[in-house]
Amino acid sequence: MTKPLTGAQIMCEALIREGVEVMFGIPGGAIMPFYYAMWDYRDRLRHVLCRHEQGAGHAAEGYARATGRIGVCIGTSGPGATNLVTPIADAMMDSTPLLAITGQVGSHVLGKDAFQETDITGITMPITKHNYLVKNVDELAYVFKEAIYIATTGRPGPVLIDITKDAMQKTTVPNWDIKLNLPGYKPTYQGNRRQIREAIKLLISAKKPLIIAGHGIIMSGAHRELQEFAERLRIPVVTTLHGIGSIPENHPLCIGMPGMHGWVHVNRAIQECDVLFNIGGRFDDRVTGKASTFAPHARIIHVDIDPSEIGKNVRVDVPIVGDARLVLQALLEDLPPPSELAELHTHASDWMEHIREMQDKHQGKQQYKNRAAMANMALPPHDVYEALSRTLNARGNYRVVTDVGQHQMWAAQLIDWNHGPRTHITSGGAGTMGFAVPAALGVAIACPNETVWAIVGDGGFQMTNQEMATIVQEGLKNVKVAVINNGYLGMVRQWQELFENKRYSGTPLSGPDFAKLAEAYGWKGITVERSEDVQDAIDEAHATDGPVLIDFRVEREVNVFPMVPQNKSIGEMILSETQA
Amino acid sequence: MKKHTIVALLQDRPGVLSRVIGLIRRRGYNIESLAVGHSETPGVSRITIVVESEDVEQVVKQLYRLIEVLKVSDVTDDPTVEREMTMIKLHAPPAARHEIISMCSVFGARIVDVGSNTMIIEMTGTPAKVENFIEVVRPYGIKEMMRTGRIAMVRGARGHNAGEYVEPATNGVAVPALN
Ligand SMILES: Cc1ncc(C[n+]2csc(CCOP(=O)(O)OP(=O)(O)O)c2C)c(N)n1
Ligand SMILES: [Mg+2]
Numbered sequence: 001m002t003k004p005l006t007g008a009q010i011m012c013e014a015l016i017r018e019g020v021e022v023m024f025g026i027p028g029g030a031i032m033p034f035y036y037a038m039w040d041y042r043d044r045l046r047h048v049l050c051r052h053e054q055g056a057g058h059a060a061e062g063y064a065r066a067t068g069r070i071g072v073c074i075g076t077s078g079p080g081a082t083n084l085v086t087p088i089a090d091a092m093m094d095s096t097p098l099l100a101i102t103g104q105v106g107s108h109v110l111g112k113d114a115f116q117e118t119d120i121t122g123i124t125m126p127i128t129k130h131n132y133l134v135k136n137v138d139e140l141a142y143v144f145k146e147a148i149y150i151a152t153t154g155r156p157g158p159v160l161i162d163i164t165k166d167a168m169q170k171t172t173v174p175n176w177d178i179k180l181n182l183p184g185y186k187p188t189y190q191g192n193r194r195q196i197r198e199a200i201k202l203l204i205s206a207k208k209p210l211i212i213a214g215h216g217i218i219m220s221g222a223h224r225e226l227q228e229f230a231e232r233l234r235i236p237v238v239t240t241l242h243g244i245g246s247i248p249e250n251h252p253l254c255i256g257m258p259g260m261h262g263w264v265h266v267n268r269a270i271q272e273c274d275v276l277f278n279i280g281g282r283f284d285d286r287v288t289g290k291a292s293t294f295a296p297h298a299r300i301i302h303v304d305i306d307p308s309e310i311g312k313n314v315r316v317d318v319p320i321v322g323d324a325r326l327v328l329q330a331l332l333e334d335l336p337p338p339s340e341l342a343e344l345h346t347h348a349s350d351w352m353e354h355i356r357e358m359q360d361k362h363q364g365k366q367q368y369k370n371r372a373a374m375a376n377m378a379l380p381p382h383d384v385y386e387a388l389s390r391t392l393n394a395r396g397n398y399r400v401v402t403d404v405g406q407h408q409m410w411a412a413q414l415i416d417w418n419h420g421p422r423t424h425i426t427s428g429g430a431g432t433m434g435f436a437v438p439a440a441l442g443v444a445i446a447c448p449n450e451t452v453w454a455i456v457g458d459g460g461f462q463m464t465n466q467e468m469a470t471i472v473q474e475g476l477k478n479v480k481v482a483v484i485n486n487g488y489l490g491m492v493r494q495w496q497e498l499f500e501n502k503r504y505s506g507t508p509l510s511g512p513d514f515a516k517l518a519e520a521y522g523w524k525g526i527t528v529e530r531s532e533d534v535q536d537a538i539d540e541a542h543a544t545d546g547p548v549l550i551d552f553r554v555e556r557e558v559n560v561f562p563m564v565p566q567n568k569s570i571g572e573m574i575l576s577e578t579q580a
Numbered sequence: 581m582k583k584h585t586i587v588a589l590l591q592d593r594p595g596v597l598s599r600v601i602g603l604i605r606r607r608g609y610n611i612e613s614l615a616v617g618h619s620e621t622p623g624v625s626r627i628t629i630v631v632e633s634e635d636v637e638q639v640v641k642q643l644y645r646l647i648e649v650l651k652v653s654d655v656t657d658d659p660t661v662e663r664e665m666t667m668i669k670l671h672a673p674p675a676a677r678h679e680i681i682s683m684c685s686v687f688g689a690r691i692v693d694v695g696s697n698t699m700i701i702e703m704t705g706t707p708a709k710v711e712n713f714i715e716v717v718r719p720y721g722i723k724e725m726m727r728t729g730r731i732a733m734v735r736g737a738r739g740h741n742a743g744e745y746v747e748p749a750t751n752g753v754a755v756p757a758l759n
Pocket of ligand 2: 405457458459484485486487488489490
């Protein structure tokens with residue numbers, strides 16, 4: 001191809017060459033040349049017009065989390081670019097491969113406070129894996145390739161390319177014969193073999209071994225290897241919020257979620273275990289509680305692709321830098337034959353029995369509903385989750401996106417996650433309210449033959465619900481939204497109730513009639529106020545060939561339990577209001 | 581907090597210094613001195629940072645996350661040669677000059693400008709020696725002073741050769757200099 005192309009055409013061609021099929025964005029002055037060029041590529045590059053750039057960013061994240069492929073979002077200069085900041089930060093915290101493309105003012109006025117000029121590369125420097133300001137059309141082909149390579153390899157993350165308007169308008173003959181020049185970027189994928197053998201030695205000598213499966217398992221596609229490894233050694237597996245789906249929860253070795261709203265038996269198991277094998281989790285403070293008290297008896301093996309995560313929050317005895325899947329494969333290769341594992345198996349089954357006993361004592365999934373205080377509620381939130389879990393598991397073929405707050409923790413706790421990786425998608429590290437509805441839009445585009453549920457609080461829903469219009473415009477019939485409507489910024493209210501003497505400062509929340517709002521957008525809207533009506537509403541949502549919103553008006557002041565109070569050891573969980 | 585001397589090799593691209601500094605700033609650590617310049621290899625910059633930090637190992641690891649960072653090390657406890665340079669504009673009326681000149685020769689400092697009542701003195705040495713010199717001339721009246729950041733190099737065969745990190749760019753288009 002020796003024809004000269006405009007910079008904007010090169011951008012389209014570069015994206016197509018990298019396998020991009022969908023982009024989410026909003027046009028504006030500085031990015032107009034890209035939209036001009038895009039028109040000619042519209043059969044190969046689908047553009048989804050969002051209602052807010054934050055929505056575009058989260059939709060791209062949803063797409064990326066559902067597929068593992070790069071998500072692409074677009075904004076114009078100035079406010080278009082700054083509206084992308086939140087999803088970029090979210091993608092950074094949750095290691096999501098995201099490409100943000102922003103238009104910039106012309107290079108001749110750069111730095112002169114031109115109309116809609118913002119230093120977006122400066123703003124996003126600490127929240128991107130890398131970013132670029134491109135002023136020269138000749139660099140575009142190279143930069144796009146490098147940017148997508150960086151975003152999708154190693155520990156994935158967001159990359160932003162800011163392109164001056166003139167660089168998009170000028171023409172050049174692109175050179176597609178690109179050799180990346182990244183001497184400072186060489187991710188380590190293969191774990192060190194000696195450390196791997198060290199890890200096996202530790203695990204085999206353990207009496208109370210435990211695996212923590214984190215986001216790395218999902219991202220590297222290591223769920224099969226994880227399950228095989230756990231089965232061969234018979235080690236119980238804990239799944240973090242982002243590790244949900246690493247191993248089905250109905251697998252006999254899966255014991256559930258750890259941390260602030262994890263289960264008592266899981267946190268106790270961590271506190272008791274003698275070898276803790278964390279694969280692809282980063283020992284976030286929501287998992288560890290007070291880090292100095294975390295897993296006091298354990299020797300810790302930590303596998304992470306990012307060397308800077310190892311030893312960051314907790315001490316580590318055997319560090320292994322590498323890709324979760326490749327490391328697990330190496331571990332499997334080096335495992336001794338079953339005959340040499342007999343002793344471990346004996347210990348492991350005693351240990352598992354002990355954990356299940358703790359579980360029986362402290363937690364049936366719905367135990368926290370069966371408290372006297374909840375007996376007379378017309379609609380305890382737990383009933384919604386019970387029905388959703390039952391229905392989703394019976395139907396299969398679903399994805400669930402959750403927002404941030406109480407409803408998110410209930411979803412993680414109360415739904416039985418038995419259907420594999422990437423079925424549970426949430427904003428974990430950043431805890432970005434407003435994530436769920438736009439992310440569900442992206443997931444729905446990525447998974448057109450699956451039902452995509454967004455579970456969202458009334459607070460977060462009111463941050464980004466305008467993407468309901470985008471969902472209609474794109475003809476997406478597979479999106480269903482469950483608003484867990486408690487009339488509060490519930491998670492904050494819970495802290496106020498438990499630790500601040502019920503000073504409900506800034507947490508009571510009103511809203512429009514969400515079902516009517518949905519109808520106004522062309523959705524079906526259903527309101528549910530009583531437990532008896534939950535199942536029918538969910539069934540109706542599934543039976544409807546189009547987007548449906550259910551406004552679950554749940555009991556207002558219900559708390560998420562169990563809970564580890566901030567800065568406490570995960571061994572000190574509270575199970576009810578009276579213990580706070 | 582302990583002072584650490586960090587040496588890093590960086591791919592010479594726009595914004596790279598800002599990324600490095602931003603990463604240290606994020607931790608709230610104070611940068612005491614910073615020197616940036618070319619290394620022996622074209623396209624590779626070399627920096628020396630002196631930083632007060634409780635957790636320099638983590639800073640080093642996080643610096644490696646930056647795409648353009650080729651090599652970083654904390655050389656605080658390594659055998660190194662460290663130098664700083666200072667230029668001092670000193671109050672130097674004719675009557676004081678003789679004394680100042682002999683002071684300079686003791687320290688190996690050079691007088692690079694002489695005005696009617698001032699002298700500019702250039703002095704290079706270990707950070708301690710520079711410090712010492714400044715204290716010695718202070719009583720004459722320092723009108724202006726500028727110190728450079730510290731530069732450091734590990735003695736012997738070990739060190740920070742940049743050549744091994746950089747392959748010659750074959751792409752033709754503006755590869756290393758992205759602006
Ligand atoms: C953008 C943003 N602002 C504020 C917060 C702090 N915050 C965390 S949870 C929460 C309450 C969420 O309320 P709602 O969406 O109604 O969910 P609920 O907890 O009631 O289920 C708030 C305000 C946040 N996480 N994100
Ligand atoms: Mg709420």
